[in-house]
Amino acid sequence: MSEYTLLDAYLESNLEASLQELARLVAQPSVAAQNWGLQECASLVAEMLHRRGFRVEVMPTGGAPVVLAERKGRSDKTLLFYNHYDVQPPEPLELWETPPFEPSIRDGKMYGRGVSDDKGHLVARLFALDALLATEGELPCNVKFIIEGEEETSSLHLHEFILQNKERLQADACIWEFGYVDHRDVPMQYLGLRGICYVELSVETAATDVHSGLGGSIFPNAAWRLVWALHTLKGMDERIRIPGFYDAVRPPSARDWELMAALPDVAEEYRKRYGVREFIKGLQGGAELHIEEVFSPTCTICGLTSGYQGAGAKTVLPARASAKVDFRLVPDQHPQDILQKLRAHLDREGFSDVQIRFLGGEPPARTDPDHPFINLVVETARPVYGVPMQKVPMTGGSGPIYPFVHELGLPVATAGLGYPDTRAHAPNENIRIDLYLKHARHMARVICEFAR
Amino acid sequence: MSEYTLLDAYLESNLEASLQELARLVAQPSVAAQNWGLQECASLVAEMLHRRGFRVEVMPTGGAPVVLAERKGRSDKTLLFYNHYDVQPPEPLELWETPPFEPSIRDGKMYGRGVSDDKGHLVARLFALDALLATEGELPCNVKFIIEGEEETSSLHLHEFILQNKERLQADACIWEFGYVDHRDVPMQYLGLRGICYVELSVETAATDVHSGLGGSIFPNAAWRLVWALHTLKGMDERIRIPGFYDAVRPPSARDWELMAALPDVAEEYRKRYGVREFIKGLQGGAELHIEEVFSPTCTICGLTSGYQGAGAKTVLPARASAKVDFRLVPDQHPQDILQKLRAHLDREGFSDVQIRFLGGEPPARTDPDHPFINLVVETARPVYGVPMQKVPMTGGSGPIYPFVHELGLPVATAGLGYPDTRAHAPNENIRIDLYLKHARHMARVICEFAR
Secondary structure, eight states: OOTTHHHHHHHHHHHHHHHHHHHHHHHSOOBGGGTBSHHHHHHHHHHHHHTTTOEEEEEOOSSSOEEEEEEOOSSSOEEEEEEEOOBOOOOOGGGOSSOTTSOEEETTEEESTTTTTTHHHHHHHHHHHHHHHHHHSSOSSEEEEEEESOGGGTTTTHHHHHHHTTTTTOOSEEEOSOOEEOTTSOEEEEOEEEEEEEEEEEEEOSSSOEEHHHHTTTSOOHHHHHHHHHHTTBOTTOOBOSTTTTTTOOOOOHHHHHHHHTSOOOHHHHHHHHTOSOOGGGOOSHHHHHHHHHHSOOOEEEEEEEEOOSSSOOOEEOSEEEEEEEEEEOTTOOHHHHHHHHHHHHHHTTOTTSEEEEEEEEOOEEOOTTOHHHHHHHHHHHHHHSSOOEEESOEEEEOTTHIIIIISOOOEEOOOSBOTTOOTTSTTOEEEHHHHHHHHHHHHHHHHHHHO | OOTTHHHHHHHHHHHHHHHHHHHHHHHSOOBGGGTBSHHHHHHHHHHHHHHTTOEEEEEOOSSSOEEEEEEOOSSSOEEEEEEEOOBOOOOOGGGOSSOTTSOEEETTEEESTTTTTTHHHHHHHHHHHHHHHHHHSSOSSEEEEEEESOGGGTTTTHHHHHHHTTTTTOOSEEEOSOOEEOTTSOEEEEOEEEEEEEEEEEEEOSSSOEEHHHHTTTSOOHHHHHHHHHHTTBOTTOOBOSTTTTTTOOOOOHHHHHHHHTSOOOHHHHHHHHTOSOOGGGOOSHHHHHHHHHHSOEEEEEEEEEEOOSSSOOOEEOSEEEEEEEEEEOTTOOHHHHHHHHHHHHHHTTOTTSEEEEEEEEOOEEOOTTOHHHHHHHHHHHHHHSSOOEEESOEEEEOTTHIIIIISOOOEEOOOSBOTTOOTTSTTOEEEHHHHHHHHHHHHHHHHHHHO
């Protein structure tokens, strides 16, 4: 009989009660973008932790409150969990098969807004703690939670909050808010997040639109100004032309290449899923595609708006034009540095009329793939998932990981119940209950092994 | 007593009845873009001409019918009037002070959709004929009307119709549908219209939008493709880069420069009216601004659309992007030629993925500023307006003038009741009744002098 037999038995037999607790949490709307139910949800989360013997504080941030919680354990070591209680807006409502805030179970899945991102992760972790408390009477190590309410609106106050509460957040390692199995049901260990610098570029050339027959030959055109300005940012060779943009970029290491080479080729799957004929930069697939996907910074036009956009022809010279542009950053780039370089570049190129509005940013950060804590999380996954967890040195998305790595100095591991059809941010968000249980079993093992 | 005393007296004393006839015509909606009331309006116009002894036919075109009308006169010479009975959509309705199809008179103006563009012109000309018939018992010369119903939707069937009815349209000169006095109340003689080639450029790079964190480094981006393609069309020097684009352009003549130099400087007025800080190409004003405004062909981005355009940040890699682009053409450019050169250029530059949708086109055309008929129209204006009519060798807008000049071989003169605040195409479209009367007086004189 393994030392985890009792734990697993507890989790098996208490699964339904845990899912009921999750359903109650999902039923509490907490939409950050709409400022809907955030205080109520923070209170509910605080109550859930308090019931488990945590010292809990709901702390103001200037935005949605942060729930900080801590419970002492047997060993001196401290594990910090980062989660968030806010969710994406539920719209478009008509595409949900059951209402987003009335969680329901069918075909082995629970549906509801936030059930995967991120409430399922939080409650599965509490469930693992329940199992440990029930079987051992105490926690094997100190456990802390930092649970924010602005993750879906770019964690505006989190960095500052962490700086102001460094002492209280002291820990030895961190488990990130999410984790995934891939399309083969193989659990993945994502070891870093790209940063982001999101801006809106806008130009105004006149007080009003003008008839194109009148103004076309003599007036400046905001749409042309925008096109020309954008063209200076990136050429058809995909190279970003802002001087100094690549200065801080660290190239991927031999170890990064090795880990990427161990991943399955996704070229064919990507082509099919997204209907893309070919990749840019002549990419064909394999490790090269994986490396490029996450280790190269980007300059993506997310949106363009100007003038007449309806059916047919309207002969108008637009007075205003704007673009949403998202720079994904890799270590050691920084959004504020990129923002300054962007402004200087536009000025130098003659585009001081192009306004930059900063819409959000986070620096990138990553954890050493061979950090002992990462190996611990990877190794404890094996008996639960039946296959080895695969390390991915970096992922393409962004999140508030920087202060955890660089202010608190923590190794950050990902682990979770996500899967390819989990539909986070989309209608019919759901979790697979088998993966919910596995995540709880995995977390219980991580805490036990970490405590030694 | 001048020979026009009786005519003028008739017009003065019958003005109210003529305005009532105009009001009835304006009350009949005839919105080409919405296919609303076109047949009814064509019948009403036919009836108005029939009542005046014209042989009238309402002829099918494949689109809205054309009203053709003819009445013999004393001399052999034939004057052709080009007008249209269709109007712009009345929206936005809430900005009208009185309903668009319930014409009303206040402060010496009549308000209603189409009262200026172009129903007022048509009825003022019929009013002039009434005066001639009342005072002379016959028309001094043959008079023909071609009145189309698709002018506001780019006269899709007019060119073909003219080709098929060349005999019946034979004439010696043509009066165009519109004319204006400027801000000084000086009548202007516009001697040509630019052509147009209006296209929608679109790119599709994937079946669906993709999260920018995933796709930014490896997938093609439709918005970038569009920006790069547009950039090849025109540089910041405002020079259009499509090979051969300028081949057919005739530079303005010394006479064109002379006429433009005689016009008042509009630089300051333009700056104020449109809130433009400076003109492009280093233009300062004077004749140079006038010449550039109408004698240089353009490539105007009228609209841009791609990806996310709402508030705040959305991290999306757009699968689709499109632009509306309007080329204004000068003699002797031709829209079909430009279209072919555009396609060849995009292909050569590596943009065969950029689709071109042709949304309409008309070639440019102009009349010799010193043509005797032009001089006749200019000279007859003097006693009516009290100031000399000023010749403008070309205007920046477009219209179906080409077949009149180049298929029917006619000199085309402009004359009308428009003024700077006439608000054609906008809410509260209106005419000044004093200018309505002046236009009728002018037209009666033109017909008399032309008949000699």
